[in-house]
Amino acid sequence: MADSLPKEQLDVLTNVYHLTTKKQLSDVAKKPKTVEKLVDISKVAGISAGTPADKNVATILYAFSSKFPEKNRTESRDYVAKCIAEGKIKNTMQLEAACEYFEDIENFDKPVDQSKFEKNCGVGVEVTDEQVEQVVKDVFADMKEKIEAERYRTEMKPIISAVKAKQPWAAGKPIMQSIDKCMLELLGPKDDRDKVVKVKKEKKPVKTEQAVEADSAKDYVGAVAMFHKVGENYKTQGYVTTPHTMDLLKQHLKETGGKVVTRFPPEPNGILHIGHAKAMNLNFGYAKANDGICYLRYDDTNPEAEEDRYFKGIRDMVEWLGHEPYKVTHSSDYFERLYDCAIELIKRDKAYVDHQTAEQIKAERGGEKGEGERTESPYRNRPIAESLRIFEEMRQGLWAEGSAILRMKMDMKNGNPQMWDLIAYRIKFSHHVRTGNAWCIYPSYDFTHCLCDSFENISHSLCTMEFTQARVSYYWLCNALDIYCPVQWEYSRLNLTNTILSKRKVLKLIAEGYVNDWDDPRLHTLPALKRRGFTPKAINRLCDQVGITVNTTTIAMARLDGCVRDDLNVIAPRAMALLDPIKVTISNFKEDKKDAVDVPNIPFNESAGNHTLQFDKVLYIDRDDYRDAADKNYRRFAQDQSIGLKYRGVVLFCEDVTRNSANEVTEITACYEELTKENKPKAFIHWVCNPIPCEIRLYDILLRDDGDEDGKNFLKNVNSQSLIVKPNALVDPSVRDAPVGTQYQFERVGYFCKDPDSTADRPVFNLTVSLKEDAGKV
Structure with a gap:
């Protein structure tokens, strides 16, 4: 690999940087950009291949090639390189300080203040070993009590930090040597007191809900540690700076007070799904974890698809998941300001009115896949005044739909399609939900999104990975107008197995009768999940578990089921319900033996209280709990068992x-005995007396195939058994007055939620999730 390097580069690497072994040269040769930097920096430093550099200078220069921020101007880089060559910057600590300075x-991006720079970098400061030792002794004097108590178990980090605070330019080696010396002088050699005693770990206590929420907030800090600090936009990779950037960032910091500012920007043209829950969780969660604010902004720039119900539905779901927007805004709030930006863009010769059709533009961009030759629009270089006039006429409604558009004058030669003169405005004679007929031209997403982020001083513009390519156009537009430019960060979408999230495909499922509507409990829209009985805490917990990644992953449905099962186990009151009941008449029941049975609402939580059930002559059990004959593995009711x-403590025989004409058991006649040690049965089952007739809906996965949502024939994979209705179910009377949305654990069956289809005399319950499978249940 090293043999492929030009002689000039090879000479620099060997003579200037002392890279002489075959491995060293091969490793660096794999990184052509690094080689170019090293050669360039050596020239700037005034060190030629014919004049080998001091080895320490070479080491610092080499480190400098990777540490110095690429975004800083060449003059700053050159200045540091010369300081290294002149021996002013002698170690990595000073190099770190130099990088931090810029x-x-x-x-x-400003001229170097030499005096300030040298002070910040410790230029000319010489720290002797004696000075280091004295500082360490001073620190030991301050921490003596703590060190004597903890002896050689004392953490070194606080000591080193204290030394660095007093003597920032002290090198690491003499600090550690002095610490070792002081430890020995203070404590003497290690003895039995310093032996590590293994302590048995205590079981961690169950976390309170407050502790869980606090941990979730902390998780954001760790998961998004790569995010930039507020105001340090220019340090992020790919961020484009201009001569105005620093002044704009200072103004941004002044207006925001240095707070994190995020936004959740849904389009009000459909119902939110579980993927949006992750977006909310990140935007609201990251702001909350950093004591910041988060806007809810409706991206309402497409009047043909937007409806009032979607605005309300989005707000309801945001609040249901427990998020509180700092402010609710709309892209349409900024229509006038956006229009002014478009005018300014034309005046700067960075936008033009085009009259081409969609097909012509597609051809101009290289065809369907963009692989053909790209050409510029014939209208691209029309006079600025002409574009201004026509654009104003477009606003006045003097041009027909499709006859003119406003395009941004970007870079048709760029390899990124997001730079191919994107559309900024199009004509639509459509009524807008909020602005009525005030406008007949509407801004595109590519034009609106970044500008609204800028208007609202968003510090972190968080979006899913499909917008990665759009980052370059996002930065281009803000900089073209010389306005504050936020940083766009991307993360992976939340994908689930065995379901459909695509808006277009959900509409197809509804249209063809596979599901009933957007809130059909088989879907994973947020209204559907709410109707099915999923809790906000469970959904947010799944988002926390998935975390913030850039890798596309598909989460098994069992993960979500596990989250809601854990939550409902703690909060859902117990009741008894029978999906397929059989009547049982007790032959030896005496009327005066009727009694009430107290049943705990939540067995492990006394504060949740009890409810009362009647034990009577006629009761009902589930068909699954009866067989004509028992075998050695069967534990439930049978003619011979x-x-x-x-809860009642009786045994049935x-x-x-x-039986009916189909030989199905319709009634069992039994006698009973009070429970004793002698007659204790193999198992106990749930039952109901004086029950309420109800309908129970059992839901299963919507798609049989794990991941065929993207398939063209996804309808073939729809599970025909995704809904099974039990119309003749029975439930105990404790649920009679429960409001819609109340969640229960129907014992030995699963977790259920009362559905809006319920009536006063016939409730309907949806299966949220089954109980954990019991392999021994027979």
């Missing part, structure tokens, strides 16, 4: 069964 917003009734 990264500071006060110094970035008794069964216990949960089968006497007779009644």
Whole structure:
């Protein structure tokens, strides 16, 4: 690999940087850009291949090639390189300080203040070993009590930090040597007191809800550690600076007070789904974790698709998930300001009115896949005054739809399609939900999004990975207008197995009758999840578990089921319900033996209280709990096997069964005994007396295939058994007055939620999730 390097580069690497081994040269040769930097920096430093550099200078120069921020101007880089060559910057600490100096917003892209620079970098400061030892002794004097108590178990980091605070230019090696010496002088050699004693770890206590929420907030800090600090936009990779950037950032800091500012910007043209929950979780969560603010902004620039119900539905779901917007805004709030930006863009010769059709523009961009020859629009260089006149006429409604558009004059030669003269405005004679008929031209997403972010001083513009390519156009437009430019960060979408999230495909499912509407509990829209009984805490917990990544992953549905099961186990009151009931008449029941049974609402939570059930002559059990004959593995009711009734403490013995014409058991006649040690049955089952008739809806996965949402024939994979209705179910009377949305654990069955289809005399319950599978349940 090293043999492929030009002789000039090879000479610089070997003579200037002392890279002499075959491995060293091969490693660096794999990085052509690094080689170019090293050669360039050596020239700037005034060190030629014919005049080998001091080895320490070479080491610092080499480190400098990778550390110095690429965004800083060449003059700053050259200045540091010369300081290294002249011996002013002698170690990595001074190099770090030099890099930090130029990264500071006060110094970035400005002429070097030599006095300030040298002071910040410790130029000319010589720290002797004696000085280091004295500082260490001073620190030990301050921390003596703590060090004597903890002896050789004392953490070194606080000591080193204290030394650095007093003597920032002290090198690491003499600091550690002095610390070792002081430890020995103070404590003497290690003895039995310094032996590490293994302590058995105590079980961690169950976390409170407040602790869980606090941990979730902390998770954001770790998961998004790569995000820039507020005001340090220019330090992020790919961010484009201009001569106005630093002044704009200072103004941004002044207006925001240095707070994190995010936004959740849904389009009000459909219903939110679980993927949007992750976007909310990140935007609201990151702002909250950093004591910042988050806007809810409706991106309402497409009047043909927007409806009032979508605006309300979005707001309802944001609040349902527990998020509180700092302010609710709309892209349409800024229509006049956006129009003014378009005018300014034309005046700067960075936008023009085009009259080409969509097909002509597609051809101009290289065809369907953009692989053909790209050409500029014939209208691209029309006079500025002409574009201004026509654009004003477009606003006045003097041009027909499709006859004219405003395009941004970007870079048709750029390899990124997002720079191919994107559309900024188009004509639409459509009524807008909020602005009525005041406008007949509407801005595009590519024009609106970044400008609204700028208007609202967004510090972190967070979006999913499909917008990665759009980052370059986002920065281009803000800089073309010389306005504050936020930083765009991308993260992966939340994808789930066995479901459909695509708006277009959900509409197809609805249109063809596979599901009923946007809130059909088989879907994973947020209204559907709410109707099915999923809790906000469970959805947010899944988002926390998935975390913030850039890798596309598909999460198993079981992960979401596990989250809601854990939550409902703690909060859902218990009740007893039968999906397929069989009547049981107790032959030896005496009317005066009627009694009430107290049943705990949540068995492990006394504060949740109890509800009362009646035990009577006629009761009902589930068909799954009866067989004519038992085998050695079967534990429940049979003609030859008794069964216990949960909570009541009685044992039933089968006497007779009644069957219908299909040979199905319709009634069991049984006798009972009070529970004793002698008659204790193998199992206890749930039951109901004086029940309420109800309908129970059992839901399963919507798609049989794990990941065929993207397939063209996804309808073939729709699970025909995704909904099974039990119209003749029975439930105990404790649920009678429960409002819609109340969640229960139906014992031995699963978690259920009362559906809006319920009536006063016939409630309907949706299966949220089953109980954990019991392999021994037979």
